Amino acid sequence: MKRLIQRGLMFGNLIRVDSPALIERYNRALKALTGRTTGLTDFHIDISGYSYEVGEELGDHLYLNPNGVNRLFIILTTEQKTAPLLNAKFSTSRGILKQFIEENKAKLFALTARDAVSGELDNSVFDASSPARLFDIRTITVNADTTQSHVKNARALADRIERFRTEDDAWFDDALIAEMIELARTTGDVTRQPIDLARPTYTQDNFWTAHFGGLYVFRDVAEPGVIAVGDKHALGVMPIASTLDFGDRNGIAAFLEVNAxxxxxxxxxxxxxxxxxxxxxxxxxxxxxxxxxxxxxxxxxxxxxxxxxxxxxxxxxxxxxxxxxxxxxxxxxxxxxxxxxxxxxxxxxxxxxxxxxxxxxxxxxxxxxxxxxxxxxxxxxxxxxxxxxxxxxxxxxxxxxxxxxxxxxxxxxxxxxxxxxxxxxxxxxxxxxxxxxxxxxxxxxxxxx
Structure with a gap:
């Protein structure tokens, strides 16, 4: 692989993390997500915050992708949107992360100036113990916050501001006012500078997964089907009309043709x-x-x-x-x-x-x-x-x-x-x-x- 690395064809476009401040933020997020930290003084991260060097140190290259589902992520900078996604288990993950960063660029820029933003690509499936379980995945929701809960606190403050504006006796509610003041110490003025991150949800009807030797799942087509890289018989009964593998060349050709x-x-x-x-x-x-x-x-x-x-x-x-x-x-x-x-x-x-x-x-x-x-x-x-x-x-x-x-x-x-x-x-x-x-x-x- 040395030829590829020297020419920038492998591990290219990764983000270098070498400042004490960024490493400290990364460790806070890593601790919150996994209960572990890194002792490295410099490393490189992909779009999700995964680092090959940290994976080697921890002896676990799935430390941000437990069970290969519900990928965790750590965002230190919006520049991560140009980085690749290493150890991908689903074809949709990088596109979702890139779009999330692009759509929240200004908010993420403000939040990452003080803290790391971390979260999860939540698909509500916690294990992929059988191929049929993959068909329970329909949507992916992005849940994100800083390690100091800036987003959670901003949402809480916005809720209390709404109560203050709409409830008749709110002007005399000392407890509500005290809560607003305390939350504003960490969030700032959310009415002027909103820092709430959206919780976008994306469809995952058609996708590739690395699980079970590699599967291509097509549900949002005229004639749905799944195409396995390995032996289709090893998959067992699948909840879809057609199951093919790479040995079914005529079948795959017909599938691609009939679905245009x-x-x-x-x-x-x-x-x-x-x-x-x-x-x-x-x-x-x-x-x-x-x-x-x-x-x-x-x-x-x-x-x-x-x-x-x-x-x-x-x-x-x-x-x-x-x-x-x-x-x-x-x-x-x-x-x-x-x-x-x-x-x-x-x-x-x-x-x-x-x-x-x-x-x-x-x-x-x-x-x-x-x-x-x-x-x-x-x-x-x-x-x-x-x-x-x-x-x-x-x-x-x-x-x-x-x-x-x-x-x-x-x-x-x-x-x-x-x-x-x-x-x-x-x-x-x-x-x-x-x-x-x-x-x-x-x-x-x-x-x-």
Whole structure:
């Protein structure tokens, strides 16, 4: 992994924590959440406040993610919103945390100037002891406060201010006034500078989870289903219409088609489909060459073309089928038919760019086409790192250098060219309309019959 770390492709964009004040705040939050503290004088944290170094020190890399559900978080700075989420157990967690920080940026900036903000992504499920339990997760609510309960106290003060304004005898209630004064010592004037954090709730109908070897759950589609990375029979009875695994290539292809989740890259609007497929061919070629122990002369197109010529009859089937598509795109002729059980089939697809679960679908496609190292790295970091550890050194060097040179230099541009559209946002639950008493009976009360 040293090549990746040196090129900023692993543990990149983490937030360094090295000041005594920030470490003291982190420890207060960590103590409140887990009952433990760190003795480290510097470490790095991700968007949730998790630190690999602290995990090593504690001997527990799930110290902010007990049982892999209801992720805890510690926010020391709003800059964490740009950091990755390490040890992710659900695909929705980072998007929810990022959106929460963005939507409460001003309040969090004020609160983290004095204290750490900590909390939980609450999904009301406390264990994932069986695959069926995952289907009890419907929504995620963000609960957050400082270690000194600034938010809780601000809510209490706002409640007492409302009582003071509306109750007839509040001006003479010495106990109420004393409570307001005491709460205001810690919160300040909440009428001028509100510090209450919202408790947003987000839907989690379609998601990936690392539990049980990896599962893709799709409930908010026309024909719901779950797709397992491992053996579907090991999951037992699932409370959903369709259960597939990666061995059911035809079934997965039909599922993606009937739910209108994907489109052929070569026919996608606004992209150079032939160029994208040619790049995938290069990745497949490099894998075949390095696996066979054939030396790679260079990374430029001419060197890779010579490498393909040298391999000749040993070129893999995926390479040849994608080449047929590229020839069709450039020269026309008969449309090359690629069946869904063909090894190259999922390399030809991408998620529809306007779909709200675009990133989840591309994540699934990256696991179904693992030789496309760029898509695997972008869409599914953990699967990429697991695969990288098994590669020969020649492939590791090529991949690390390619990602550093061609992807890291323009990440946003690469994502736009490959997948299109803006990054989808977490979907909030729409609250039911409030039934205000005035709306129900009018300003003069109920009409008597």
């Amino acid at each position: 989740l994907v489109e052929p890259i070569i026919k996608a609007r606004g992209v150079d489909g032939a160029a994208i497929l040619r790049q995938k061919m290069d990745f497949i070629l490099i894998d075949a060459a390095t696996s066979a122990g054939i030396e790679i002369d260079g990374m430029d197109p001419r060197a890779l073309h010579r490498l393909a010529q040298r391999m000749g009859a040993d070129l893999p089937e995926e390479f040849l089928k994608l080449n047929q598509l590229v020839r069709w795109a450039l020269n026309g002729g008969k449309w090359p038919r690629i069946a869904s059980d063909d090894a190259s089939y999922f390399y030809t697809l991408r998620a529809r760019p306007d779909h709200p679960d675009r990133d989840l679908i591309n994540m699934l496609l990256s696991e179904l086409s693992p030789l496309d190292i760029r898509q695997l790295f972008i869409c599914h970091k953990q699967a990429f790192y697991d695969a990288y550890a098994r590669w020969p050194d020649a492939k590791k060097e090529y991949v690390a250098e390619f990602l550093h040179r061609d992807y890291a230099a323009n990440k946003a541009g690469a994502r736009e060219a490959l997948f299109g559209g803006e990054e989808p946002r977490a979907r909030p639950v729409t609250p039911p309309p409030k039934e205000d008493i005035i709306d129900l009976v009018g300003p003069w009360g109920a009409v008597r019959r």
